[in-house]
Structure formats: C-alpha cells, structure tokens
Amino acid sequence: MPLPVTRFSALADLTATEKTALQALAGEPVEYPRGATIRAAGKTHPALYLLHRGWAAALADFQNGQRQVFKIHLPGDVMGAPSLPFEHAVETLTTLTAASVSQLSLTALGRLFAEHPRVGALLFLTAQEERVILMDRLTSVGRRSSLQRVSALILHVHERLSLIDSENTSFVELPLTQEQVGDALGLTAVHVNRTLRILGDQGVIGRRDGGVEILRADALRRLADIPARPIARNPTWLPRSR
Amino acid sequence: MPLPVTRFSALADLTATEKTALQALAGEPVEYPRGATIRAAGKTHPALYLLHRGWAAALADFQNGQRQVFKIHLPGDVMGAPSLPFEHAVETLTTLTAASVSQLSLTALGRLFAEHPRVGALLFLTAQEERVILMDRLTSVGRRSSLQRVSALILHVHERLSLIDSENTSFVELPLTQEQVGDALGLTAVHVNRTLRILGDQGVIGRRDGGVEILRADALRRLADIPARPIARNPTWLPRSR
DNA sequence: CGTAAGATTGACAAGCGTCAAATACAGTGG
C-alpha cells in the first residue's frame, strides 16, 4: 500500500530510510462509510490522521447552521495538523466517500523530527504549501465572482488529482454535494447550482456522474485566475539526509 | 534587542542554546519607510525575513487592480515563509509603517532543523497556527457580514498585540488604510468605512488616532464569533532539547 | 414502490459594490 510519500516527493527526493521512517508513523487503517465523522472539532488532545483511500473534508460548524469547509482531503493527505498546537481540535474531519484512515503517532512524529531533520524540514514546507492553498482560496472567496470561485475549485481539485494519478484525464471527480461546495467557497447551494449550470451552458465544463468534465481548460483557467506555482524541488538549504 | 522568540514561547519553553540558535538566523536589520516593498511577489529564490520593528503586510496584487492582504505582520513575525516551497515568491511584503527588517539565512534554518529538532518541530507548529488564522479568516470572509468581519479583525489584532506587549490596553493600533482593511476582509474601502461608522455609532468601538478603542469587548466578541483557541503548551511528543 | 437526500428552478430581498463628490488630514515648501 503506497503511503503519503507522494506528498513529499513533489518537494524533494527521499532516501529509502526516510520513506521507511515516514511509513512507521501510520497505525492500522480504519474503514469509514461516507458521511462519517473521523474526529469532531472541540475534541481534546487532537491527533494526526492519514487518509489512505477515499475523500474527506476538514470543516467547522457554527451556531446558525453555517459551515466552512477548510480543506478537501485526497488519499495521501495528512489530516488534522492545524489542530496540533491547540488544546481542542479546530476542525471536524468528515468522510466525503467511504474512506480508509489511520492515525499517526505523535511520538513517532517527534522522533522523526529528531532522527530525520530533512523530513522535518519537508513537513515544515508542506505546511507552507497548505498556507498558500488557503491564501488562494481566501482570494477566491474575498474577491472573486461565483463563476471564478467554482472554476478555481475545479482546477484545484483537478491538479491535485493529477499529482496522485498521473493517468488523470480531463474528468474531475467531485464527490461533494453542492452544499459542501458552497461551504468551501462561501456560497449557498442554490448559487453553486446556478453557477454550475452557467459553466455548463457555456460549454466550459460538462457535468456527469459524480463530477465534471473540463471541456475548455483555457477558459476555466482564465476565469480562475490563479497563477501556476512551480515548486522549488530539493532546495539546497535542506539539511542532509541521515 | 529581543528577537522573535516571543512567537515560540507561547508554544513551549526554549533552552538558552535554542534561543541563541534562533537569534543566529537573523542578519543585519534594514530600515524601511512606510509603504516600502520589502520583497515583491514573483521574485525568484524567495527568502525569509524577520520583522524587528513596525508593521508589515503580506499581500498579492491582481490584474484588475484587486488586492488581497493575506497577513498583517507584527514585530517578531517571520515573513515570507509561505513562498519557501516555490520557485517564485507568492506574496509581496510591504511595510505598513516605518519598519526594521532583517533577512533570515536559509542555510542556518536548515542547520537549525538538524541541530535543534525541537525548534524544528516548533517551526512546524507555528506554521499550523498560521493555517488556523487563515482558516478563521476564510470563515469570516466566506460566511460573515461586514460587521462581523471587521469585529473579528479588530479582536484578532488586539489579541496579537497583547501577546507582544502585555501592558496592552483596550486601544488597538491599526495603521492600515481602510482600503487595506478591505483588502484583508474582502470588502471595499467604502464599505469598511460604513461598517466602522456603525460600530462607532453603536458604541462598540471608539475611533481615534490611528486605531480603535474597544468599548464593549463582549459585543465585539459576540459579533466576531470566533472561538478562543487555548494553546497546548509544551506538548509531550516534541523531541527533547539538545 | 416509497422515501429521503440532493439537484434544480423561480421570485424576491438584501448586502455589498460602484460611481461620484465632498471633506478631512498630513506632509511639503515657501
């Protein structure tokens, strides 16, 4: 079973030892049905999770029934990291499809920082990547029209799927309800629906099964207006592998 | 001159050696006037910066003149970290007031991960804190009214000022133009102005000099509706100090 | 076949943006 090494290999090449050390973090995978809560916000002593298979979301619920989706998690993602510095979990982790999830040992994580500083630095870098993803979404939500936000989301998911599966085509799986898409983009389900219809009517995307087909990638990219962000692989300042 | 140790001491107690190692990262401080660009987005080989004195902002400009402020930086903040994994800087760093900034050596950062893994883990944790700040702002921008967004920003800045200066009172310095506040919150300058006036008319805040006075903290917190997030200090899983 | 969740559509309302003009303020040079 391939583990989350995927995520790091975009940043740097790992030695076999480092890969082994990473794999050693993960516990026994647990199976969840769609819509299950893996970890509720507010829980004390937040843990780390690894998503082996399926989709999940990190979100928060608010009183008036409002909801914010912070992150759409794909296989290979480490989940729950934002809560680590806090006494109570910040985000609820929910499955969007049936999924397989294991817990990551924090003790082993601490050891990883000590014994494989290069991997520690890479963990730091992936956290920065996540910040940038949030910054992009913040721009989307704060400054863009619904058409632009939805376009950006489709492209973002497509790009991330391509990183996992290089065979990936122009079809973008999207096992979210329109309400969940709205909760990610700061829109209502109704308006997400209207927006998807417009993109469909204009022939920019096709809509079928549980996802969308990208028909005019250029138009979509022009709408989304989020720059490409080439990764600086194997930065020279990283500590040497042990 | 106290260095950014502040930021870490909220998470864990550092040894003298660790503090020294952190200080060793910083180069010679450079003085900037208000409104200066410290580092422009798009620049290659992004570096790290430390804000010694003054205020700064991390932001991005877009074609149509739109702008998004990602982060308001206060003294002690490390700036530019989100760009580290990328070839080109993601965010522009600008001074909001006259400011003193030094560059942080990336080589020394790499060494820090190797020689002080506990500090490396703390760097990882501060990155997660930053994610949560962005997540909170995303909620604000995506789901809240202008009154709520502005309230949340005032409280957030107040809280961060209190961390730096324990003498801090109910007055919140805010050396941003209303346009910059809008760029942080996904609002126009005009609407920020209207919103501030309403908060002032309702006696929730007072407005004077370059900032606001918090008059009814309870009302402000009720509006902002962002939970307190107590920090888990000195988590047991951190590697031992060296 | 029946039920529930989700998608879709329409009519209407509201919050925020846009445009434009007036006012206040800070810094500069005389």
Add this chain to the structure above:
DNA sequence: CCACTGTATTTGACGCTTGTCAATCTTACG
C-alpha cells in the same frame, strides 16, 4: 505660520450579485 497638494476618509444614490424562501424534480436505495 500658511498655502498647497496628494492621500485618505466620509457620505449619498443606485445597481448587481448573491442570499432567502419555496416548490418541483431527480436519483439512489431499501
């Protein structure tokens, strides 16, 4: 000390995007 200039704030009128409410339709599934 004052006039001058550019920047920032403030206010009003109006329009548009998105939200709200409600009804209907579709689909998945027991």
